[in-house]
Amino acid sequence: MKFAIYGQYYQNNTDEIVEKVLSFFHRHNIEVIIEEQFLNSLKLPTAKKCQSFSNHCELNENIFALISIGGDGTILRAVTYVRDKNIPIIGINAGRLGFLATVQIENIENSLEKVLKKDYILSKRSLLSLSCTPKNPDLVDLNFALNEVTVSRKDTTSMITIETHLDGEYLNSYWADGLIISTPTGSTGYSLSCGGPILTPEVSSLVITPIAPHNLNARPLVIKDDTIIDLKISGREDEYLVSLDSRITSVTNETILHIEKSPFEINLIEFKEESFLKTIRKKLLWGEDRRN
Numbered sequence: 571m572k573f574a575i576y577g578q579y580y581q582n583n584t585d586e587i588v589e590k591v592l593s594f595f596h597r598h599n600i601e602v603i604i605e606e607q608f609l610n611s612l613k614l615p616t617a618k619k620c621q622s623f624s625n626h627c628e629l630n631e632n633i634f635a636l637i638s639i640g641g642d643g644t645i646l647r648a649v650t651y652v653r654d655k656n657i658p659i660i661g662i663n664a665g666r667l668g669f670l671a672t673v674q675i676e677n678i679e680n681s682l683e684k685v686l687k688k689d690y691i692l693s694k695r696s697l698l699s700l701s702c703t704p705k706n707p708d709l710v711d712l713n714f715a716l717n718e719v720t721v722s723r724k725d726t727t728s729m730i731t732i733e734t735h736l737d738g739e740y741l742n743s744y745w746a747d748g749l750i751i752s753t754p755t756g757s758t759g760y761s762l763s764c765g766g767p768i769l770t771p772e773v774s775s776l777v778i779t780p781i782a783p784h785n786l787n788a789r790p791l792v793i794k795d796d797t798i799i800d801l802k803i804s805g806r807e808d809e810y811l812v813s814l815d816s817r818i819t820s821v822t823n824e825t826i827l828h829i830e831k832s833p834f835e836i837n838l839i840e841f842k843e844e845s846f847l848k849t850i851r852k853k854l855l856w857g858e859d860r861r862n
């Protein structure tokens with residue numbers, strides 16, 4: 571059995587967190603491989619003895635799970651290493667919200683113990699894939715998103731028009747700052763901030779949420795997740811922005827975006843005491859009513 575460790579940032583407490591993880595695995599005689607840049611940032615002597623990986627090709631199906639140390643942003647990056655390899659992700663929350671990264675630092679050992687006993691739930695998360703006509707080199711390799719694909723205006727305060735087709739049929743042209751196509755996982759991220767509904771992770775749906783539309787009659791729309799979405803954008807500037815989770819690039823106005831569900835899923839390791847419903851209550855204060 572072998573585990574991979576990934577982190578994006580080095581902070582005052584990073585060595586302490588990694589030390590907890592490594593000493594647990596050392597006690598259980600389990601091999602660990604650490605992402606190269608993260609490993610180089612660590613000062614911990616025990617970490618220096620571990621092997622490293624520097625890209626997704628170096629992770630294979632022998633890895634039992636990838637441990638992401640950081641916040642939700644780090645999990646989104648961790649997905650770019652795991653891709654379609656079926657390696658589950660465990661998120662240790664060293665950040666603020668930690669909506670996807672649910673293991674708290676004080677529960678590291680307890681949670682890893684449960685992983686070894688297989689006392690966990692694999693939460694299957696759908697992703698979105700993006701392709702463009704004509705092709706855009708920036709969107710060939712990392713063309714998938716766990717949270718959402720967003721289009722938004724660039725270098726202008728002027729709104730853009732987003733002509734939207736679902737399975738080839740015209741839906742409408744949003745006149746707005748942008749448009750979010752969100753997975754169930756992403757429904758608690760950017761889409762939520764723009765008035766979108768929360769989807770539980772297992773539903774087979776996507777949400778189309780406009781960003782500040784100048785219409786009273788454009789509301790978030792829930793659609794089947796096997797729908798093929800085509801977007802054609804026009805506006806005063808020649809380019810607009812496309813983002814996949816936290817990665818962003820510019821695209822010219824003539825480009826047509828094709829968005830559909832990815833052929834693979836990401837498995838997030840969850841523990842019974844940190845279910846999705848508990849997480850929305852705890853981290854989004856869902857349903858909190860101070861009067862009662």
Ligand SMILES: NC(=O)c1ccc[n+]([C@@H]2O[C@H](COP(=O)([O-])OP(=O)(O)OC[C@H]3O[C@@H](n4cnc5c(N)ncnc54)[C@H](O)[C@@H]3O)[C@@H](O)[C@H]2O)c1
Binds near residue numbers: 641644670
């Ligand atoms: N106005 C907004 O709410 C807004 C704007 C831009 C991006 N985002 C979100 O941020 C993500 C990128 O993360 P980043 O770290 O690069 O940006 P960031 O540093 O601005 O952090 C975004 C915040 O969104 C939270 N978040 C991310 N994914 C989430 C999810 N699935 N459910 C609940 N909360 C979630 C993170 O915990 C963090 O607090 C995007 O995928 C998008 O969902 C939100």
Ligand SMILES: Nc1ncnc2c1ncn2[C@@H]1O[C@H](COP(=O)(O)OP(=O)(O)OP(=O)(O)O)[C@@H](O)[C@H]1O
Binds near residue numbers: 578645669
């Ligand atoms: N390896 C790490 N060690 C210690 N702290 C970390 C580490 N990675 C991230 N953090 C802390 O978490 C913060 C946020 O990290 P990250 O970008 O992964 O998440 P985020 O998208 O901002 O989401 P969240 O709201 O969950 O923190 C960082 O600014 C830092 O304070």
